[in-house]
Amino acid sequence: MKQKKGVSSILGTILIISITLALGGLLYGYSKGLFSNLSTNENLYTQYDLLSSSNIGFLQYTLKNQGNVALHVEYIKIVGNNTSQEIPVNAVIEPGQEIQNISQVSNIIPGDYYSVIVVAQSPNGQLYDTVSNVLAVSQ
Incomplete structure (x- = not known):
């Protein structure tokens, strides 16, 4: 009998949700200008x-x-x-x-x-x- 190696479906789902939330938080922060000091703005x-x-x-x-x-x-x-x-x-x-x-x-x-x-x-x-x-x- 072969042993299956990999990530369980529950752990995989949790991992995908956490990555999605992290990327969503970064996008929200960028859209609200929280990272404005990282770019130059001449005005x-x-x-x-x-x-x-x-x-x-x-x-x-x-x-x-x-x-x-x-x-x-x-x-x-x-x-x-x-x-x-x-x-x-x-x-x-x-x-x-x-x-x-x-x-x-x-x-x-x-x-x-x-x-x-x-x-x-x-x-x-x-x-x-x-x-x-x-x-x-x-x-």
Whole structure:
């Protein structure tokens, strides 16, 4: 008579149920964001006011890092209506931090829209940018 070697049907059922529950728990944790610190998330909140008076303008900006990795903001570029200007920022914004500043810009006409582009770099060297269309208003 041969002896059968293997897992009994009851033990096999318990093993399959426990594996299923463990995988379900991992999927639930992932879907609820419990493992968000395991992945990088670049998210830069931007707010702009573009004020103009006599062909001279000011860009008031707020940049807030809502991601989970630091961002090195290199510059802000303003493009539109015969102007293309770069404003050097050169600041590292840690997660949760924000910076605010006012910079002088030229050739800004009230009532026109301008594209404002923020160029940043993540710690792994990957470029990150945001683009917003901003209406210039007179002071």
